[in-house]
Amino acid sequence: MPTSAKMQTDLIGDWVSSLPEVYFRLKAALDNSETSFDDLGKIISSDSALVARLLKIVNSSFYNLAQPVENITTALSFVGTEQLSYLVLAASVTDQFQGIPKDLVDMKKFWKHSLACGFAAKYLSSRRGGDGLESMFLAGMLHDIGKLVLFKKLPDASRKVLEISRDQKRPVYQVEQEVIGYDHSLVGQELLRAWKLPESLVDPVAHHHDPFDSEDYQFKTATVSLANILANTCGYTCGNRSFDLDPQMDSVGIVDLNEDELERISEEINTHLDELVSFFF
Template identity: 40%
Template sequence: MAWLPVDALESGMKLAADLKGPDGSMLLPKGIVLTESHIASLRRRGVTRADVGDGAADAQGDAASLDPAFIEAAAGAVARRFAANDTEFPAIAVLFEAAALHQARELARGMPLPPDFFPSPQAESSSDLFFREEGSVKDLVASEVKLASFPDIYFKIRQVLDSPVSSPSQVADVISKDTSLSAKLLKLVNSPFYGLPHRIDSISRAVMVIGGQEISTLVLGISAINAFKDIPPELINMRTFWEHSVAVGVYARLLGAATGQGGAERLFVAGILHDIGRLVLFKKMPHAAVEAIYYAKANGLPLYAAEEEVMGFAHPLVGGLLLRAWKFPDALVSCVACHHKPAGCKGSLEPAILHVADVMAVAMGLAPPASATVPILDVVAWERLGLAPERLGELAEEGFGQVDEIVSAFFPVRKS
């Protein structure tokens, strides 16, 4: 037992026992990794202390208690992940250390190292439906838009929000008509992502607490998940794809808060959507997409760089064009289109935040096996954030406490 006062708690600590409120109600379960949102919520609820056990130091990054063999094996595996980056650069060095320590802890828990990945033979034999010689990337996106119209509930909500006489109850009424969407939205609102002091049990209450504009942005991201359901499983495990997307959204939101940037929900949704162009490529150019995966592995490249070599363009351009065709807000379109090259989007900090969030997610192993090489960190984008490198390690650990619960709200079955 190691009871600490709430003011001494730090993100990354793990509860050693169920935590109950002053009235005896269950607040947080044993084993959960505390986040800043959790700690702030505990203060609001009048909780004075929590049991973080004897492993508090380990949860904060002390590797002294781990078997050196685990540390060595983890560092070797993580080094391959960082092949395209300079691990001497301070921000990358901090992420490397955080990733290696996390992997070593996983080994100590009996979890194996991630297996090497190769596309299935079925994927290799896939035939492309679009060829560069037959049209431009705009033609590729146009053909996808014709076949897969975006769910219209977001635009119904936007119509209500844009009306000068709209009310929160009208927004809630539109969302409530879609029971599946409502259930997922409520799970998200009640997750550690928000750390609200009281459970939200209705869409109308969610709109009142979080705001109509913010809820509509979340609906945008959640609905996008439903727009791509027919990707062949031999090409990609969709749960790992969306897990990475959620992780980028969570890290973007945390980075936004750390830098004082507003638009938390917009940053989260930008993370949800940032790789959506990859799904178009898997549908229209599966053979070329698989070729890009092999090229990336053979040359130690991030996947977007391999796509440019193999196809002549990469998934950020495709994703940006798709979202523009779907009439998404310009800020989201720019974020998605520029997330690997944020210098191409002038004026806004959000593409830089999304870029660093993507680097963090892949660095920490929250990425599909096919794109496990950490994207090359844009130094200018990183410097624009104005954060100390050590802050990345803290945020990387904090994000783990949110990702899995959010993903489970969308995908109840565990990934294979």
């Protein structure tokens, strides 16, 4: 298995430098206790396409606000500064993965799966009265991001993985471990660390195929794992050539859901997903 440093140079380096500067400026400003809402608003407002996308998300049924929000400073007061930085990343990330061979992935399908998972992770957390809902949305949305890195950097190996996975009806991550030596969860972990996201968000991505491997964030990890399964069972699968359903239903026990709740959340995903997808494409 490659070291973290080797992975940085060989695999994920392109995406660390391509992420919009506004995201890193925002992270730096958040680390400074003197920073005001106005300062943060100005940083985000320097990217008008990003502002438009963020306002669409915040004004959607995703938030259900009583009054529409017209500027970023007001959005910050509703969503919270750190949580808005997660939305900034979510709103920027879909543009960062261009030029991946089409036979490996249908990008729209990939992001639909990812957004369904993000939506479900946020919904599952909200019913527990959890805070930091945007971080759960982002963790869900990014859970399979390592796949895109592998498709772009190791297309031939990825092609082989998808063929074996489809022919033998085995989960992609298991075949990746055999063919490549590690899987997309590990690549996702390294990329999210390079983006300076907190471990509470990195860990659920790193262990989304085996929540029992998470030591410190098992509940959040199980939430993302279950959200992934729900996205798949609602029909929003990730790949066009892979076998994606895996029987990680252990997560249901950790997250403690009953049948009615599972059905309700599936309805919510089906109701809101198209609107959510429309913000990103």
